[in-house]
Amino acid sequence: MFWITLLLMAQAAVPSQTERGETLFLAAQQGCGSCHALKGKGTAVGPDLTGLGRLGPQAIAMATRSSVTQYVQVVKLKSGGSFPAMTGKKDEKTVVLFDLSKDPPEKKEVAPADIASMGSNDVWKHPPAADKISAEKLADIVAYIKYAATGSRKAVDPEEVK
Numbered sequence: 383m384f385w386i387t388l389l390l391m392a393q394a395a396v397p398s399q400t401e402r403g404e405t406l407f408l409a410a411q412q413g414c415g416s417c418h419a420l421k422g423k424g425t426a427v428g429p430d431l432t433g434l435g436r437l438g439p440q441a442i443a444m445a446t447r448s449s450v451t452q453y454v455q456v457v458k459l460k461s462g463g464s465f466p467a468m469t470g471k472k473d474e475k476t477v478v479l480f481d482l483s484k485d486p487p488e489k490k491e492v493a494p495a496d497i498a499s500m501g502s503n504d505v506w507k508h509p510p511a512a513d514k515i516s517a518e519k520l521a522d523i524v525a526y527i528k529y530a531a532t533g534s535r536k537a538v539d540p541e542e543v544k
């Protein structure tokens with residue numbers, strides 16, 4: 383009985399891979415949560431990763447490391463200034479733009495009439511691609527994304543995300 387108690391205590395003390403992944407995902411430094419929301423935590427600046435979480439670990443890792451952008455656009459304002467941005471909610475009066483030149487991204491509300499142009503992005507790169515995250519950490523993060531999307535706690539081997 384004593385040994386079983388000890389074993390249970392040891393298990394409780396060691397965080398699981400998905401728990402480590404959640405901590406890394408939401409970390410202030412190198413985290414993902416300043417731009418992606420999962421399970422109601424984080425800020426939804428970038429795309430929702432739930433759909434991607436159903437793919438294999440390799441595909442998720444590749445998408446994370448990729449520097450190719452699909453949605454980010456460089457915005458030029460008539461009132462002056464230009465910055466890479468993700469577009470949020472919009473109506474006739476305002477467009478929500480997340481300014482990616484700021485860390486964490488800054489939410490701006492501008493009038494559609496103030497937008498001079500929106501063009502393809504050649505200035506902003508996805509952070510982990512620039513920061514070279516380790517395979518061990520990325521495996522934990524990918525395990526957490528998969529868990530958030532599917533509920534599966536299947537382990538992700540660092541070899542799978544290299």
Ligand code: HEC
Nearest residue numbers: 413414417428429445446450451452453454468509510523
């Ligand atoms: C500074 C903001 C920011 C941070 C931090 C960030 N991302 Fe992103 N992420 C984005 C934006 C913006 C996009 C969309 C880029 C595009 O395609 O234009 C994106 C795209 C992605 C995609 C591709 C999604 C798709 O549907 O194509 C994945 C996967 C992803 N991020 C994972 C991560 C992970 C994992 C982390 C943490 C290690 C992270 N991101 C940190 C802003 C961020």
